[in-house]
Amino acid sequence: MCDQTFLVNVFGSCDKCFKQRALRPVFKKSQQLSYCSPCAEIMATDGLHENETLASLKSEAESLKGKLEEERAKLHDVELHQVAERVEALGQFVMKTRRTLKGHGNKVLCMDWCKDKRRIVSSSQDGKVIVWDSFTTNKEHAVTMPCTWVMACAYAPSGCAIACGGLDNKCSVYPLTFDKNENMAAKKKSVAMHTNYLSACSFTNSDMQILTASGDGTCALWDVESGQLLQSFHGHGADVLCLDLAPSETGNTFVSGGCDKKAMVWDMRSGQCVQAFETHESDINSVRYYPSGDAFASGSDDATCRLYDLRADREVAIYSKESIIFGASSVDFSLSGRLLFAGYNDYTINVWDVLKGSRVSILFGHENRVSTLRVSPDGTAFCSGSWDHTLRTKNYLFVSLQVWA
Amino acid sequence: MAAGPASHGGLRRAQRPHLSKMERMVVSMQDPDQGVKMRSQRLLITVIPHAVTGNDIMEWLIHKYCITEEEALHLGTLLVRHGYLYPLRDPCHLELRLDETPYRFQTPYFWMSTLWPAAELDYAIYLAKKNIRKRGGLFDHEKEHYDQLHRKISHTWDLVVMQAREQLWAAKQRRKGDRLVIACQEQTYWLVNRPPPGVPSVLEQGPERNSCTAGRVQMPTGPFQTKTVDFYRREVECLRKALGRARVKSSVCLEAYLKFSSQRGPHDPIMSGCLPSNPWVTDNDTYWAMNAPSAAVPTRLRVEQWAFSFRELLEDPVGRAHFMDFLSKEFSAENLSFWEACEELRHGGQAQVPALVDAVYQQFLAPGAARWVNIDSRTMERTLVGLGRPHRHVLDDAQLHIYMLMKKDSYPRFLKSDLYKDLLAEAVVPPKTKRRVFPFMRKPRHSSPSPALLPASASREPSGGDGEA
Numbered sequence: 045m046c047d048q049t050f051l052v053n054v055f056g057s058c059d060k061c062f063k064q065r066a067l068r069p070v071f072k073k074s075q076q077l078s079y080c081s082p083c084a085e086i087m088a089t090d091g092l093h094e095n096e097t098l099a100s101l102k103s104e105a106e107s108l109k110g111k112l113e114e115e116r117a118k119l120h121d122v123e124l125h126q127v128a129e130r131v132e133a134l135g136q137f138v139m140k141t142r143r144t145l146k147g148h149g150n151k152v153l154c155m156d157w158c159k160d161k162r163r164i165v166s167s168s169q170d171g172k173v174i175v176w177d178s179f180t181t182n183k184e185h186a187v188t189m190p191c192t193w194v195m196a197c198a199y200a201p202s203g204c205a206i207a208c209g210g211l212d213n214k215c216s217v218y219p220l221t222f223d224k225n226e227n228m229a230a231k232k233k234s235v236a237m238h239t240n241y242l243s244a245c246s247f248t249n250s251d252m253q254i255l256t257a258s259g260d261g262t263c264a265l266w267d268v269e270s271g272q273l274l275q276s277f278h279g280h281g282a283d284v285l286c287l288d289l290a291p292s293e294t295g296n297t298f299v300s301g302g303c304d305k306k307a308m309v310w311d312m313r314s315g316q317c318v319q320a321f322e323t324h325e326s327d328i329n330s331v332r333y334y335p336s337g338d339a340f341a342s343g344s345d346d347a348t349c350r351l352y353d354l355r356a357d358r359e360v361a362i363y364s365k366e367s368i369i370f371g372a373s374s375v376d377f378s379l380s381g382r383l384l385f386a387g388y389n390d391y392t393i394n395v396w397d398v399l400k401g402s403r404v405s406i407l408f409g410h411e412n413r414v415s416t417l418r419v420s421p422d423g424t425a426f427c428s429g430s431w432d433h434t435l436r437t438k439n440y441l442f443v444s445l446q447v448w449a
Numbered sequence: 450m451a452a453g454p455a456s457h458g459g460l461r462r463a464q465r466p467h468l469s470k471m472e473r474m475v476v477s478m479q480d481p482d483q484g485v486k487m488r489s490q491r492l493l494i495t496v497i498p499h500a501v502t503g504n505d506i507m508e509w510l511i512h513k514y515c516i517t518e519e520e521a522l523h524l525g526t527l528l529v530r531h532g533y534l535y536p537l538r539d540p541c542h543l544e545l546r547l548d549e550t551p552y553r554f555q556t557p558y559f560w561m562s563t564l565w566p567a568a569e570l571d572y573a574i575y576l577a578k579k580n581i582r583k584r585g586g587l588f589d590h591e592k593e594h595y596d597q598l599h600r601k602i603s604h605t606w607d608l609v610v611m612q613a614r615e616q617l618w619a620a621k622q623r624r625k626g627d628r629l630v631i632a633c634q635e636q637t638y639w640l641v642n643r644p645p646p647g648v649p650s651v652l653e654q655g656p657e658r659n660s661c662t663a664g665r666v667q668m669p670t671g672p673f674q675t676k677t678v679d680f681y682r683r684e685v686e687c688l689r690k691a692l693g694r695a696r697v698k699s700s701v702c703l704e705a706y707l708k709f710s711s712q713r714g715p716h717d718p719i720m721s722g723c724l725p726s727n728p729w730v731t732d733n734d735t736y737w738a739m740n741a742p743s744a745a746v747p748t749r750l751r752v753e754q755w756a757f758s759f760r761e762l763l764e765d766p767v768g769r770a771h772f773m774d775f776l777s778k779e780f781s782a783e784n785l786s787f788w789e790a791c792e793e794l795r796h797g798g799q800a801q802v803p804a805l806v807d808a809v810y811q812q813f814l815a816p817g818a819a820r821w822v823n824i825d826s827r828t829m830e831r832t833l834v835g836l837g838r839p840h841r842h843v844l845d846d847a848q849l850h851i852y853m854l855m856k857k858d859s860y861p862r863f864l865k866s867d868l869y870k871d872l873l874a875e876a877v878v879p880p881k882t883k884r885r886v887f888p889f890m891r892k893p894r895h896s897s898p899s900p901a902l903l904p905a906s907a908s909r910e911p912s913g914g915d916g917e918a
Contacts, residue, residue: 056693057692057693059689059690059692059693062692077689077690077693078693098677098678098681101678101681101682101685102681104681104685105681105684105685105688108685108688108689108692109688111692112688112691112692115692115696116696119696119697119698119699120699121698121699121700122699122700122703123699124703124706127700127703127704127706127707128703128707130707131707131710131711134720139719142729142730143729158900159900160897160900161737162728162734162737162897163899163900177896177897177899179728179729179734179894179896179897180894180895180896182896184899193655193656195656202900203899203900203901204900204901205901211656219901220899220901221901222899222901222902241656248796249792249795249796250796250797252796252797252798252799253796259656259658259659267798267799267800268798269798269799269800270798270799270800272799274799274841278683279683279684279687281680282658282659283658283659285658291760292760293759293760293852293856294845294849294852303658303659313842313845316687316690317683317687319691319694320687320688320691325466326466327658334706335709335713336705336706336709338702338705339702339706345465345466345467346466347466347467347470353699353702353703355696355697355701355702356696356697356698356699356701356702356703357691357694357696358699360699360702360703365514366513366514367510367514367516367520367524369467369470369471369474370467370527371466371467378717378719378720379713379716379717379718379719380709380710380713380714380716380717380720381706381709381710381713382710382713382714382717382720383719383720389467390467390523390524390527391523392523398706398710399706399707399710406517406519406520408519408523411649412649419719422718422737422740423716423717423718423719424718424719424723424727424728424729424736425719425727425729426719431649431653432649447729449718449719449727449729449730
């Protein structure tokens with residue numbers, strides 16, 4: 045939230061007739077809208093949607109979408125690469141694999157950094173969730189989930205617990221313990237319950253709340269201690285694949301991306317969708333906020349990454365190249381937001397110059413699709429996980445997570 | 450091949466847009482004018498037309514997409530692994546060789562996007578053919594599959610052998626060149642659909658994504674309509690609100706990125722390095738020790754970052770502590786304490802909400818409270834009314850008011866204060882680590898205590914000072 049929240053909208057476009065009039069706040073189904081006086085009077089006597097059919101709602105949605113695009117285009121006076129012409133081009137980039145973490149026996153699906161900047165948690169297809177000190181490459185904890193395809197995992201802000209879930213439709217929280225006598229699985233807490241697979245999870249600012257995204261098309265906010273559902277977010281028309289919390293001053297919003305090609309920004313308090321963007325041509329696999337919180341990037345199966353600005357309310361950049369034809373599975377920004385790291389299904393990692401829109405570097409280091417990529421909390425390195433394995437002996441398979449700097 | 454295209458072909462294809470892109474690429478590679486140089490390839494005594502070499506493919510890719518050799522080789526390899534190109538010699542490994550090995554473009558009949566189910570029966574027929582043609586010519590994994598299938602579908606094994614014989618006989622009627630090509634095509638198809646052990650399958654997609662769930666539920670009766678009506682109604686409401694949104698000009702927003710990136714550039718370790726050195730590169734973790742959350746003397750870059758935004762000052766425990774000191778001198782420390790208490794409420798456990806709300810009220814809001822905070826009357830009224838039914842967001846308005854107060858008033862004064870200026874002056878600028886003379890002597894990597902080992906009390910602190918190593 046910025047100072048613009050203090051601007052009161054007293055003159056503008058009426059929410060019903062779109063004419064420029066003096067406006068009054070009006071509440072419809074406990075949501076605040078701004079109507080001009082004549083429309084407000086009409087609303088008082090209007091029946092609400094009693095006779096609306098599916099077809100009329102659909103066509104209304106389409107026409108509103110068209111109008112929205114027109115409105116968005118009105119304030120678009122310059123392109124990002126034009127503005128960025130003044131900026132110095134980046135020099136040669138050298139990033140190498142500094143650590144290879146071997147220990148997963150199957151595809152790595154997800155990973156997350158701890159706030160201490162060196163520990164990570166990773167999850168894989170065979171149900172194993174491992175906590176590593178990636179600086180020393182030691183494994184510190186390992187848990188075997190009762191399900192396969194653990195597609196989501198997250199480290200708690202305090203560093204004392206991890207959350208994970210996948211095809212079991214649940215998100216479970218495991219407190220991390222070094223007590224040899226305690227079985228980590230024994231203290232497991234089942235927090236979230238969805239009706240389809242869990243695709244992403246994230247702790248909010250504390251260990252007590254978890255935000256989840258699921259294949260059932262919804263996101264949800266849960267209280268960890270009691271497992272109570274605090275808020276649910278409906279609006280996606282298909283599986284939700286990813287989410288990211290906004291680094292904002294009041295910490296109230298998050299963005300999610302799904303198979304309906306939409307990226308939606310939600311208000312955590314009310315459960316309402318605040319903004320929606322639908323310019324991708326295929327599933328959105330990953331979303332990540334720009335460090336300032338004013339924009340976010342998304343990576344999709346249509347082989348592009350896109351940057352959406354929240355204040356301008358539109359897509360402002362596309363990062364694509366004709367030679368890149370495989371989908372981007374995960375994206376993350378460097379600390380200053382100048383670089384965008386994206387892992388692709390063609391086993392490579394492309395590094396993009398966010399401002400100029402050009403590709404800075406391509407990194408080859410994996411032998412199968414890159415499934416997850418996160419920059420460390422202090423920006424010194426990033427970690428990538430993939431589906432690859434290196435056949436060592438006949439029966440032993442190692443899978444790699446790599447840390448690059 | 451036995452079966453036709455899969456019934457859910459339309460839906461699944463949408464999930465794999467890279468296949469259609471590869472196909473377009475391959476089609477343009479076969480363009481007579483702009484495509485790859487094709488030549489006739491001599492294999493012993495047969496001549497195969499329309500063959501290309503690995504080098505030709507690479508050159509074409511480099512030229513067309515302006516990419517490096519490494520990337521072109523990678524892209525070419527992917528085309529081969531997905532079965533769009535096949536080698537005419539030794540087609541048991543799908544890789545792009547840069548020698549004189551001839552390649553040909555796979556016939557669209559066998560393309561991955563046709564989504565033919567590649568059934569067991571077909572595979573059995575193929576293996577049987579191979580077995581008949583070359584006695585004992587099956588690879589190990591193929592032999593295993595053959596035995597498995599023999600056991601599994603032994604009741605139709607006669608059909609399998611009969612089909613195999615028929616197909617071999619039909620093939621004999623063709624010219625040798627055609628026969629060779631068709632055999633290679635088929636072999637490539639099966640290498641893609643039944644990869645040998647150790648070779649990753651390019652068919653794997655992960656758990657199925659159903660792109661038709663939330664909005665459209667397949668129920669035979671009434672509920673089907675209601676669910677979708679709800680979905681569109683919600684969408685329409687969301688769109689209406691979006692139309693009334695206040696927007697900012699693109700030029701203003703984009704300029705902000707430039708400013709942000711240039712301001713943060715020196716703070717970005719990947720872009721500008723970090724002092725004394727990046728721990729991942731030199732195996733020296735001094736950088737982390739110097740920038741630990743509770744470091745006694747913060748580094749210069751860290752102190753500078755507190756001036757970037759109020760949020761970043763508060764997010765840093767050391768910065769927040771100094772700001773608290775400053776506020777104490779100004780007798781307004783209760784503002785920050787109130788804000789911290791509100792944060793604890795908002796992000797705390799559900800069960801603690803009533804108790805926390807009450808504690809905050811007693812300490813900060815009640816008339817005559819020990820650390821009374823100065824909120825404007827309207828917000829105070831609203832808050833007091835809301836306290837009747839405490840929930841985690843009941844103090845949001847009051848918290849925002851105090852936050853803005855600090856941000857607009859105390860924060861700028863803090864940045865101009867002597868306290869801050871002294872901090873900047875005293876801040877440490879670590880020297881860059883000299884490059885090691887003997888780089889192959891690896892420094893031992895220190896381990897650090899896990900945050901999970903710290904005593905329980907430390908982990909319950911509010912968001913700022915959470916127990917970190």
